[in-house]
Amino acid sequence: MNLPATGRTPEDLLAELAALREHDLPVRGGQVTSYVYDTGRPEVHEAAARGYLEMLEVNSLDPTAFPSIVEMEKQVVGAVADLLGGGHGIFTSGGTESIMLAVKAARDAAGRARPNLVAPVTAHPAFHKAAHYLGLEVRAVPVDLGTYKVPVQAVADAIDEDTVLVVVSAPAYPQGVIDPVEEVAAVAASAGVRCHVDACVGGWLLPWLREAGADVPPFDLSVPGVTSISCDLHKFGYAPKGASVVLFADPALRRRAYFASAAWPGYTIINATVQSSRTAGPLGGAWATLQALGRDGYLELGRTTLEAAARLRKGIAGIDGLRVLGEPESTLIAFTGDDVDVFVLADEARARGWLMQPQLSYAGIPANLHITVTGVTLAGVDAMLEVIAESAAAARRIGPATLPDGLVDLIAGLDLDALDDAAFAELAASVGVDLRPGTGQPRMAVVNTVLDALPAPVRESVLVRFLSVIYG
The missing domain is CATH 3.40.640.10 (Type I PLP-dependent aspartate aminotransferase-like (Major domain))
Structure with missing residues (x-):
């Protein structure tokens, strides 16, 4: 039963919330390069x-x-x-x-x-x-x-x-x-x-x-x-x-x-x-x-994000095998690898505590990793570049994600509507993907490689099933 028989104290609830968030990515510090935006100023967030x-x-x-x-x-x-x-x-x-x-x-x-x-x-x-x-x-x-x-x-x-x-x-x-x-x-x-x-x-x-x-x-x-x-x-x-x-x-x-x-x-x-x-x-x-930031605060954040993005673009371009896509006028950066599997690179970076957001290939645009540069990024640019370089080298040693023969064709040919959630979870587990909650941050290179090989409509169907299994 999800509802307790009697009410619980705020202290008890906060302790459980902390436990539930044990495997969450951090929302401060700039190591999660998407989803969250951090000024680096605690008083503003307060x-x-x-x-x-x-x-x-x-x-x-x-x-x-x-x-x-x-x-x-x-x-x-x-x-x-x-x-x-x-x-x-x-x-x-x-x-x-x-x-x-x-x-x-x-x-x-x-x-x-x-x-x-x-x-x-x-x-x-x-x-x-x-x-x-x-x-x-x-x-x-x-x-x-x-x-x-x-x-x-x-x-x-x-x-x-x-x-x-x-x-x-x-x-x-x-x-x-x-x-x-x-x-x-x-x-x-x-x-x-x-x-x-x-x-x-x-x-x-x-x-x-x-x-x-x-x-x-x-x-x-x-x-x-x-x-x-x-x-x-x-x-x-x-x-x-x-x-x-x-x-x-x-x-x-x-x-x-x-x-x-x-x-x-x-x-x-x-x-x-x-x-x-x-x-x-x-x-x-x-x-x-x-009100807390005002014009001066936002202008300063603009300066720091601009500097951080310029340093990050230059640093990525200097890493063997990596290149930035296009010439971004903003502080969003996407980069791909000529001889590096970017999905494996993303897993290696995640293992080092950094999230680089994978983006699938589409309409002639290659698979790549996305970074959103925020107000807190400048303080960690050198550390981020070091992690990207280490992760790229590790990804090159490991090689591209390998899939069981015929897996992509099997999934593309499945009638996913006829497959219940338990069967889909078993299929995911067969390629090393654990969809159970509370199992920590997953390695997603295999999943992303499968998705990248599928047509967009099939990708969408698979993603719906992932979500359905995760929430049970």
Whole structure:
């Protein structure tokens, strides 16, 4: 039974939480190079935690009941608008929800019977998720394999009378490069189509990098033709998770993102977000973080991340067999190996306490490892480069991950829907993958090698089964 017969003390609960987190990766210090964002300033995280806790029990469902959330959201959204060319915004739970609302607004405003959106293959899967939920077709456009940016003419060729939204990234997460926003927005505008800039990663980073001296092209709502933009504050805003903003160029388009229903005898339903009842904790945490850091704090973080990224790119390029993909304008870096299995390298780095995020090959882009450089990275750049070099050498000695003969063909030919979770777990165990909880950080080279060899739809089916087994 999961529910205890009697209540437990806070001390007892915290002790168990500590035990449960024994195998978690660390969220501070910069050794986890994705998923978490660290300023390296404990007092800022403390302010965020206190702001989050203060608003924890406030329900954002009804802003008339809790006027504090209206004022705080105006301040937070206003700060993002000041940085990104104006607009009218909504505070959301994350980039996926911001993107969902942008897609909904564009779909509803266009009123097409068979709507589609045009996006580079490097655009975040949140657009595919939004399209799946909202009934749109995604027209994926290949990127240039030298720059990893979407070609403007390819976007123009993909637009038709049913296109309701064109997407560009600033930057695209996989390689950290910025799509040609001005040119694509102009093409979209000439076709009468709205243009969304996915700046979930870069929205609260690129302006500070520019102010710190980086060459950052125009990408925000000040660009003619850009009609919406998304910006996550729980990334380079360093706020607690659950904090993002979507901005619209005009309030009429923002209203298209809202949902209202009066077709029932209960309380008034008007939602600015996908969620209805939701804690105001993330809003409190984001507000406190912005206030605690201020302009000077973010500018200093921009300087340190810029320096760290430059040193990291140069250092990786100096390691035998490794090369950085493209020329990232942001502080996201992807690198691959010419004679090194990057999936084995990732396992070796993880064994040394560092997480490098594997990215599978797709659309002509080779398998690679991703690093997000944050405010705390500069202090550990030399240590990170040493680990990458050691891990690359170890991966070269070990050689590529080996798979049992016929395994990829076997999985590709399986009817995964006919396979129960227990049978799938046995299949995973047969290639050395233990999916049981509490078994520590796994070695994933074999899993990633299998996934990399499979077509995207089969990859997706396998990933769904992994998740189902993990959660039982």
